[in-house]
Amino acid sequence: MSEVLRQGATQEESHVEGHHNGHHNGHSFWKKWHKAESFISKYIFSMDHKVIAKQFLFTGMFWGVMGGLLSLVFRLQLAYPDTPLPFLEVILGKWGEGGILDPNFYNSLITIHGTVLIFFVLTGGLSGTFANLLVPLQIGARDMASPFLNMLSYWTFFLASVVMFVSIFLPWGPAASGWTAYPPLSALKDLPNMGIGMDLWLVSIVLFIVSALFGGLNYVTTILNMRTKGMTMARLPLPVWGMFIASVLGLLSFPVLLAAGVLLLADRHLGTSFYLSEIFFNGQALPNYGGSPILYQHLFWFLGHPEVYIIIIPAMGLVSEVLAVNSRKPIFGYTAMVISMASIMFLSFLVWAHHMFVSGMNPFLGSVFMYMTLAIAIPSAVKVFNWIFTIWKGNLRLTPAMVFALGFVATFIIGGLGGIFLGNAVNDILLHDTYFVVGHFHVVMGVSALLAMFAAIYHWFPKMFGRMMNRTLGYIHFLFTIIPALLVFVPMHHMGMAGVPRRYYSFQSFDYLSQWQDINVFITIAAIIGFSGQLIFFYNFFYSMFRGKKPTSNNPWKATTLEWTTEDMAPGHGNWKGPIPTVYRWAYEYSPPYLKDSDYVPQHVPPERVKKEPEKVTGEVA
Amino acid sequence: MTFGEFMLLVAGIFILAWIIFSIGHLIELNKNPEEFSDSHNKRTAWALFIIIYVGGMLASAYSVWYYLERKLPEPASVQGVWIQTINDLNVIATGIVFLITTTMLFVYIIRYYGRKERRAEYIPGKIKVEMAIVVAVAIGLMILILPSGWYWFKIMSPAPENAVKVEVTGYQFAWLFRYPGPDGKFGKRDWRLISPDNPLGIDPNDPAGHDDIVTTEFKVPVDKPVALHIRSKDVIHSFFIPAFRMKMDAVPGVPTFMWFTPKYTTEEMRERTGNENFIYEVACAELCGSGHSSMRTTLDVVEPQEFEQWLSKQTAWYETYNKNKAALAESQQ
Numbered sequence: 001m002s003e004v005l006r007q008g009a010t011q012e013e014s015h016v017e018g019h020h021n022g023h024h025n026g027h028s029f030w031k032k033w034h035k036a037e038s039f040i041s042k043y044i045f046s047m048d049h050k051v052i053a054k055q056f057l058f059t060g061m062f063w064g065v066m067g068g069l070l071s072l073v074f075r076l077q078l079a080y081p082d083t084p085l086p087f088l089e090v091i092l093g094k095w096g097e098g099g100i101l102d103p104n105f106y107n108s109l110i111t112i113h114g115t116v117l118i119f120f121v122l123t124g125g126l127s128g129t130f131a132n133l134l135v136p137l138q139i140g141a142r143d144m145a146s147p148f149l150n151m152l153s154y155w156t157f158f159l160a161s162v163v164m165f166v167s168i169f170l171p172w173g174p175a176a177s178g179w180t181a182y183p184p185l186s187a188l189k190d191l192p193n194m195g196i197g198m199d200l201w202l203v204s205i206v207l208f209i210v211s212a213l214f215g216g217l218n219y220v221t222t223i224l225n226m227r228t229k230g231m232t233m234a235r236l237p238l239p240v241w242g243m244f245i246a247s248v249l250g251l252l253s254f255p256v257l258l259a260a261g262v263l264l265l266a267d268r269h270l271g272t273s274f275y276l277s278e279i280f281f282n283g284q285a286l287p288n289y290g291g292s293p294i295l296y297q298h299l300f301w302f303l304g305h306p307e308v309y310i311i312i313i314p315a316m317g318l319v320s321e322v323l324a325v326n327s328r329k330p331i332f333g334y335t336a337m338v339i340s341m342a343s344i345m346f347l348s349f350l351v352w353a354h355h356m357f358v359s360g361m362n363p364f365l366g367s368v369f370m371y372m373t374l375a376i377a378i379p380s381a382v383k384v385f386n387w388i389f390t391i392w393k394g395n396l397r398l399t400p401a402m403v404f405a406l407g408f409v410a411t412f413i414i415g416g417l418g419g420i421f422l423g424n425a426v427n428d429i430l431l432h433d434t435y436f437v438v439g440h441f442h443v444v445m446g447v448s449a450l451l452a453m454f455a456a457i458y459h460w461f462p463k464m465f466g467r468m469m470n471r472t473l474g475y476i477h478f479l480f481t482i483i484p485a486l487l488v489f490v491p492m493h494h495m496g497m498a499g500v501p502r503r504y505y506s507f508q509s510f511d512y513l514s515q516w517q518d519i520n521v522f523i524t525i526a527a528i529i530g531f532s533g534q535l536i537f538f539y540n541f542f543y544s545m546f547r548g549k550k551p552t553s554n555n556p557w558k559a560t561t562l563e564w565t566t567e568d569m570a571p572g573h574g575n576w577k578g579p580i581p582t583v584y585r586w587a588y589e590y591s592p593p594y595l596k597d598s599d600y601v602p603q604h605v606p607p608e609r610v611k612k613e614p615e616k617v618t619g620e621v622a
Numbered sequence: 623m624t625f626g627e628f629m630l631l632v633a634g635i636f637i638l639a640w641i642i643f644s645i646g647h648l649i650e651l652n653k654n655p656e657e658f659s660d661s662h663n664k665r666t667a668w669a670l671f672i673i674i675y676v677g678g679m680l681a682s683a684y685s686v687w688y689y690l691e692r693k694l695p696e697p698a699s700v701q702g703v704w705i706q707t708i709n710d711l712n713v714i715a716t717g718i719v720f721l722i723t724t725t726m727l728f729v730y731i732i733r734y735y736g737r738k739e740r741r742a743e744y745i746p747g748k749i750k751v752e753m754a755i756v757v758a759v760a761i762g763l764m765i766l767i768l769p770s771g772w773y774w775f776k777i778m779s780p781a782p783e784n785a786v787k788v789e790v791t792g793y794q795f796a797w798l799f800r801y802p803g804p805d806g807k808f809g810k811r812d813w814r815l816i817s818p819d820n821p822l823g824i825d826p827n828d829p830a831g832h833d834d835i836v837t838t839e840f841k842v843p844v845d846k847p848v849a850l851h852i853r854s855k856d857v858i859h860s861f862f863i864p865a866f867r868m869k870m871d872a873v874p875g876v877p878t879f880m881w882f883t884p885k886y887t888t889e890e891m892r893e894r895t896g897n898e899n900f901i902y903e904v905a906c907a908e909l910c911g912s913g914h915s916s917m918r919t920t921l922d923v924v925e926p927q928e929f930e931q932w933l934s935k936q937t938a939w940y941e942t943y944n945k946n947k948a949a950l951a952e953s954q955q
């Protein structure tokens with residue numbers, strides 16, 4: 001089938017080529033065809049994990065920019081709710097008539113912003129990129145277990161992206177139900193912006209889930225079956241553990257969201273009543289009876305909560321690696337790190353209803369979920385302390401990646417502590433659906449996961465593109481990211497404690513909200529700066545891709561893991577020119593006392609060599 | 623800040639950023655990006671410490687002060703006091719943990735930045751340390767959570783028998799209230815009976831509903847428990863009284879419930895807050911469509927006799943309903 005797919009594509013391409021070159025002689029035509037064919041199979045419908053990783057990365061970056069731009073539009077609305085801004089009409093057309101943002105479109109903006117950042121950037125962009133890049137390279141495999149499924153995973157993701165993208169520009173308006181898409185709001189298709197836009201949103205999510213399942217199945221199978229000789233599970237680098245655990249979590253929870261989405265589509269179009277009952281709408285009593293909107297919330301959060309950990313567990317793995325490499329010190333408590341990730345995964349299934357404390361749920365259930373939620377804080381705390389103890393007594397090489405990783409730890413602490421407030425059911429009666437929640441999840445998921453993603457990009461950039469990124473620009477990018485991010489999201493915690501509800505188009509209808517208007521302006525300025533700061537990154541990224549300095553060796557960070565032993569990063573299933581290296585030890589042999597001149601022992605260096613000439617142990621392929 | 627000033631500020635910051643950017647770009651050009659000299663690490667570590675840690679702590683302090691100027695007035699319900707207490711307890715507990723962990727993180731950065739003559743210590747971790755973390759965190763959380771478990775059941779338990787009953791119904795984008803009348807019982811409702819004359823769909827054939835009062839005004843007596851039955855006609859809303867620190871979702875098809883005991887009348891709150899325009903505002907806290915941010919109503923807390931008086935002056939829903947029906951029949955004849 002892969003052949004069919006590939007041929008389909010090539011034929012289409014050859015058509016175009018043929019059209020252009022109709023009067024050329026046959027010889028050059030065939031030559032071009034072959035060239036096009038190999039270009040397409042190499043870079044577009046590629047089954048090579050390294051290329052697919054880049055495809056995920058570029059798609060994620062695209063959506064990152066898109067999501068950021070959407071947020072700037074609604075931030076402007078919040079800062080200047082009644083100042084007509086004529087350029088809004090220019091960019092938004094009828095949604096910005098007279099320079100005033102349409103309230104339904106405001107809701108659409110927050111919906112698409114949240115959805116694409118959570119699913120397309122932090123799930124697809126982050127896990128998709130680094131699971132693809134690192135899983136085969138770090139476990140010592142020539143490619144994924146099923147390269148074809150891998151390609152399919154990217155292209156379903158691409159399709160989901162296209163559907164979402166199209167939905168934004170249709171005249172009926174993109175979905176306006178919030179990323180959580182609670183029915184009945186999302187089920188009543190006569191509401192403004194809840195027609196085709198909402199259907200496309202659901203279709204896009206369904207496609208995305210399919211893509212995540214393809215990807216997850218592949219990562220899990222690959223990690224279980226394709227490890228090189230000597231690479232036991234207990235020797236896996238932590239990024240691989242992170243991807244493994246997050247993939248299992250995704251495989252077990254995503255299907256539930258799929259079901260929730262399909263049932264919602266049925267309620268919208270087939271007249272079923274899964275989520276609907278006793279609704280009087282548009283001057284009419286709807287016939288639906290017996291369903292419950294709460295059922296949707298249970299189904300949604302059964303994925304929705306694990307989803308946040310599907311995002312953060314791979315981020316944790318990546319950060320653990322960057323911290324250890326650049327501290328020149330083993331990760332503190334490797335086993336504890338793995339166990340804590342696994343217990344977070346397990347507990348993730350038992351806490352979902354902490355998003356529903358005030359939905360009218362049975363209070364006994366509420367208290368159970370409160371205890372389970374605070375239980376999940378324990379493994380999270382273990383991880384934080386282990387990161388801190390990893391840099392303790394280390395010899396910190398403060399690369400841009402390391403700085404981003406430290407930023408991850410700092411912001412994860414803030415966000416995790418915010419979670420303690422929200423997980424407390426009593427406190428959540430006040431804080432639920434206020435800006436406190438917005439602050440919490442942006443700090444812990446938005447900011448810290450993004451910092452982890454940047455850390456990983458700066459760290460593995462030489463591996464991906466064979467060049468180094470500009471270091472000073474990296475630091476400047478860091479400052480222009482973390483400072484605005486904290487200025488945006490820390491005040492939101494205070495707003496939430498002062499009872500400011502989230503998802504408000506303006507603060508003008510309430511006396512008690514008007515005093516927060518200044519803060520809204522402040523946050524908007526910080527958001528604009530933070531967004532612009534990313535331009536530094538994009539410049540650095542693309543400049544370095546073509547013009548960056550070449551690393552002096554294969555292993556510029558002097559890391560122990562296998563990905564740094566490959567020379568050949570050209571597309572194609574191979575990774576290692578010769579045989580795949582054998583692994584002799586864990587991934588964190590940094591600064592062992594028996595070494596004098598060097599401070600690390602790569603996983604693939606045989607113990608005899610270490611014993612014989614410890615001073616000559618480096619990452620170079622033997 | 624006007625929009626013009628705002629644009630100027632943003633432009634200024636852009637120019638500044640551009641200068642920093644250009645310098646940064648040039649600095650790096652003739653350096654080896656794999657070489658991390660001692661002085662480089664030292665500078666980076668101290669920059670992080672001063673900009674992020676010291677700057678961040680100062681900014682946090684300022685932000686807390688700013689918040690204290692704008693926080694909600696003191697909680698005006700008995701339950702609100704409990705909730706606020708738990709919130710304040712959380713502020714203190716997490717504040718301490720925040721200070722300890724971030725200080726550790728940043729002190730280690732300036733203490734252990736990379737130097738050629740130093741070596742990291744090979745410490746793969748100790749099971750005892752991990753166990754200690756688990757036990758300490760678990761105990762801390764238990765202490766934090768025990769009072770909450772207790773208050774949660776107090777807040778969520780059924781209202782006392784003598785509570786004043788009120789029903790609130792949310793719809794796009796307003797709230798409508800119903801009082802049960804002298805019999806203390808709400809008449810049955812059916813969403814299929816909703817009409818302009820009968821906005822709640824009260825069953826005209828249920829005698830319990832004949833004395834029900836339907837009103838847009840929300841008045842309750844002070845110091846008495848109020849049992850609020852919460853309903854929605856169309857999508858999910860959430861009834862949020864910030865001054866009481868309480869909210870509960872309004873879910874179509876699923877009746878929900880909340881009870882509270884107001885501590886101060888509106889008049890008393892005006893004195894206590896020094897704000898003569900103070901009014902208890904009620905907000906919607908669940909995204910419900912384009913009018914979500916203006917779905918406002920108010921609550922008036924009054925002395926019990928005033929409440930009784932007000933209630934006795936209201937006309938029962940059924941009377942108006944019948945009158946309208948009669949008028950309709952007449953106009954049709």
Ligand code: HEM
Nearest residue numbers: 308312354355377380416419420422423432433441444445
């Ligand atoms: C210490 C651990 C954490 C605890 C105890 C915790 C607790 C909570 C609770 C109780 C809520 C519901 C608040 C409400 O809606 O009223 C919440 C919301 C949320 N949390 Fe966390 N959290 C923790 C860590 C995280 C992490 C690590 C992430 C993501 C990586 C995360 C992402 C989110 C998101 C996205 C929401 C909001 C979803 C929404 O309503 O739109 N949380 N958290």
Ligand SMILES: [Cu+2]
Nearest residue numbers: 305352354355
């Ligand atoms: Cu959750």
Ligand SMILES: [Cu+2]
Nearest residue numbers: 906908910914
């Ligand atoms: Cu609302």
